[in-house]
Amino acid sequence: xxxxxxxxxxxxxxxxxxxxxxxxxxxxxxxxxxxxxxxxxxxxxxxxxxxxxxxxxxxxxxxxxxxxxxxxxxxxxxxxxxxxxxxxxxxxxxxxxxxxxxxxxxxxxxxxxxxxxxxxxxxxxxxxxxxxxxxxxxxxxxxxxxxxxxxxxxxxxxxxxxxxxxxxxxxxxxxxxxxxxxxxxxxxxxxxxxxxxxxxxxxxxxxxxxxxxxxxxxxxxxxxxxxxxxxxxxxxxxxxxxxx
Ligand SMILES: *[C@@H]1O[C@H](CO)[C@@H](O)[C@H](O)[C@H]1NC(C)=O
Ligand SMILES: *[C@@H]1O[C@H](CO)[C@@H](O)[C@H](O)[C@H]1NC(C)=O
Numbered sequence: 128x129x130x131x132x133x134x135x136x137x138x139x140x141x142x143x144x145x146x147x148x149x150x151x152x153x154x155x156x157x158x159x160x161x162x163x164x165x166x167x168x169x170x171x172x173x174x175x176x177x178x179x180x181x182x183x184x185x186x187x188x189x190x191x192x193x194x195x196x197x198x199x200x201x202x203x204x205x206x207x208x209x210x211x212x213x214x215x216x217x218x219x220x221x222x223x224x225x226x227x228x229x230x231x232x233x234x235x236x237x238x239x240x241x242x243x244x245x246x247x248x249x250x251x252x253x254x255x256x257x258x259x260x261x262x263x264x265x266x267x268x269x270x271x272x273x274x275x276x277x278x279x280x281x282x283x284x285x286x287x288x289x290x291x292x293x294x295x296x297x298x299x300x301x302x303x304x305x306x307x308x309x310x311x312x313x314x315x316x317x318x319x320x321x322x323x324x325x326x327x328x329x330x331x332x333x334x335x336x337x338x339x340x341x342x343x344x345x346x347x348x349x350x351x352x353x354x355x356x357x358x359x360x361x362x363x364x365x366x367x368x369x370x371x
Pocket of ligand 1: 245247268269270308310
């Protein structure tokens with residue numbers, strides 16, 4: 128009994144007070160060059176995830192499912208992706224980053240550029256795409272080329288076990304690729320010819336199609352990044368992430 132208690136104390140102790148990986152670059156909040164480099168180093172460190180920080184791999188990011196409801200307009204599709212993997216985010220460059228914690232503010236912003244992101248998985252669509260009635264499912268590959276992303280996080284300071292931590296309260300994302308390649312097999316179930324035609328139209332109008340689904344992509348990816356960022360903030364006290 129006593130040894131069981133001892134073991135559970137050890138396990139509990141392990142979940143607390145984690146030091147950041149020593150390779151992580153720690154910056155002063157006003158040093159925007161350093162912040163950009165630090166975020167880049169974090170991306171590479173987290174590529175395969177960190178079990179001790181409870182962070183799953185970020186390249187690929189694996190999602191058991193992702194659901195986007197239909198929302199009217201030219202692309203009125205209920206989209207289910209199950210499962211789905213997002214490849215290529217760890218190769219992003221961080222163009223700039225800033226942390227504003229003056230005068231009671233708590234805001235973190237960054238701009239990133241991801242040269243090649245592939246979203247690979249199984250999809251199911253029902254609804255309408257332009258003039259086509261869609262009821263498809265199968266393999267998909269959405270490839271985003273030169274994806275520019277603007278990340279805006281609102282945050283707050285919280286107490287975790289007597290230490291000050293940051294917590295993101297709102298994560299906004301604005302993602303714009305230079306171009307996209309879509310591959311959805313079998314979009315009109317059982318009709319190969321029309322499926323191919325729909326796909327051709329999608330690819331000929333790749334950025335217009337993206338404009339229709341952009342806000343859903345922004346919101347879905349913002350939610351993913353929100354969880355990853357809060358895992359990091361929840362595990363590592365603020366004073367170990369930033370120099371005063
Ligand atoms: C996804 O599509 C891109 C662009 O067509 C291609 O380069 C890549 O090999 C595809 N990936 C997979 C896993 O099929
Ligand atoms: C991506 O952007 C870079 C820098 O602007 C450019 O050199 C490159 O050709 C672009 N890649 C593609 C595939 O268009």
